[in-house]
Amino acid sequence: MKIxxxxxxxxxxxxxxxxxxxxxxxxxxxxxxxxxxxxxxKNIKNLPVNEQKEKEADLILKQLEPADEVILLDEKGKTLxxxxxxxxxxxxxxASTKKLVFVIGGPFGFSERVYQRADQLLSxxxxxxxxxxxxxxxxxxxxxxxxxxxxxNYHHQ
Numbered sequence: 001m002k003i004x005x006x007x008x009x010x011x012x013x014x015x016x017x018x019x020x021x022x023x024x025x026x027x028x029x030x031x032x033x034x035x036x037x038x039x040x041x042k043n044i045k046n047l048p049v050n051e052q053k054e055k056e057a058d059l060i061l062k063q064l065e066p067a068d069e070v071i072l073l074d075e076k077g078k079t080l081x082x083x084x085x086x087x088x089x090x091x092x093x094x095a096s097t098k099k100l101v102f103v104i105g106g107p108f109g110f111s112e113r114v115y116q117r118a119d120q121l122l123s124x125x126x127x128x129x130x131x132x133x134x135x136x137x138x139x140x141x142x143x144x145x146x147x148x149x150x151x152x153n154y155h156h157q
Contacts, residue, residue: 001092002031002033002034002098003027003031003089004102005036005101005102005103005104005135006036006038006060006063006101006102006103007035008037008040008106008131009037009039009040009131010037016132019136019139023136027139027142030143030146030147031146033142038063050111053109053110053111054111056114057111057113057114060103060105061113067098067099068099068101069097069099069100069120070101070119070120071100071102071118071119071122072103072122073103073105074105074109074121075109076121077120077121077122079124079125079126082145082148083148085144089145089146104131104138105131106131107130124141
């Protein structure tokens, strides 16, 4: 199985960039892993939020293949414990899922078209985080899940 994380916009904070890169590099030891960045929209100051989300939707949907299993990181999604998330990933691996695509949207979330394409929604917390901060939190949780699956001594219960 390959895991892909699709993100709208760059991570601009240098400290976050370094931490995210560290976890991404660690992940390649466990599984096929890639990140793809969709450039932020330009000249959008006067665009209504719905139009911004629709333009982002066009860019997100272009990146997806019909066979991709798509999971949106979204506040309305299901919450899992770290062990539960590891179990979720392991189930996908055993089911021979070819590519699991996690999507981190822009600051205003997703358009209805992106929700319709999604196979599942996953929430990392009932709290709201910046779309840049969630990249680090999710990278760490992916890494934690892989160490749980492999029985390594990273996660403590």
